[in-house]
């Protein structure tokens with residue numbers, strides 16, 4: 001594929017409801033959409049970095065810079081064969097996985113369009129629809145949390161993740177567990193604890209949680225290794241794993257028993273597949289995380305989540321859980337069995353709603 005033109009779109013989407021985590025609360029979601037023209041086709045990708053560096057050091061601002069100055073110019077006019085070729089060409093840029101992943105996603109879209117294959121087919125995904133759940137932000141009180149969760153159960157979600165932070169952890173989880181004894185429930189701390197303060201989480205072990213996600217700092221595999229033996233509940237790493245080698249090291253160390261795969265966080269769909277495969281070889285289950293993506297990134301998450309070792313429901317909810325109006329013409333809806341269909345049209349299987357893009361775009365740049 002000869003890459004002929006790149007356009008970056010800086011997008012700010014109003015969320016349906018504020019989303020609060022241990023690192024802050026947002027009521028809009030910024031992202032960069034990447035449009036790539038090659039061989040008469042147009043591919044789209046989404047860079048998942050958020051406005052502020054609360055989840056990761058990467059932000060929409062740093063990704064814009066890295067794409068515009070360092071990733072895109074050397075690729076202009078180049079014939080890029082596939083994702084592996086792309087990764088070789090950008091390997092000299094340290095880190096900035098979300099910037100790379102957004103661009104890689106657009107190349108997968110082009111590849112699928114050129115070959116008449118869906119991303120699921122290109123990746124070898126085995127499920128036409130995937131199990132999903134909903135990630136619920138920290139609410140005003142445990143009572144509000146219970147009624148918010150109840151609302152999602154009424155919509156048909158059969159797995160719930162609640163966000164926790166110091167002071168809003170065990171009590172919140174107990175309240176949800178008491179109200180819904182059989183619910184598939186998990187918690188996500190977004191690295192808000194230390195090895196010492198994480199003792200406060202020990203009572204979670206009695207709540208039959210599926211997993212405890214990222215209790216400690218993102219750069220602290222070792223203390224996760226020290227923490228895991230204190231729990232029967234599996235620890236799951238999100239922020240700590242930004243490339244395949246981290247997944248191998250975390251598993252070898254016993255720092256987690258489950259891995260959250262987000263294509264954005266790990267540098268692209270191809271890197272997510274590598275993590276999927278190395279976890280499968282070690283009998284470590286994975287599941288697909290989310291970053292409040294628009295329909296572009298959601299399509300990619302659904303495709304990767306159709307691989308066989310995605311054993312837990314993904315943080316991939318219906319469009320209406322996030323946005324009143326999406327950037328894609330396609331709307332993702334929840335099936336009655338708490339699944340979402342994986343797109344089956346070529347590439348990502350989505351088309352851009354240009355009116356919506358114009359409405360939410362703050363800036364664009366051609367390279």
Ligand code: OSB
Pocket residue numbers: 055134135188190238289290291292293315316317
């Ligand atoms: O930690 O999983 C996370 C959203 C933004 C940043 C980090 C996380 C999340 C979510 C939302 O939990 C998952 C979703 O997209 O529904």
Ligand code: MG
Pocket residue numbers: 188190213214238239260289
């Ligand atoms: Mg997480």
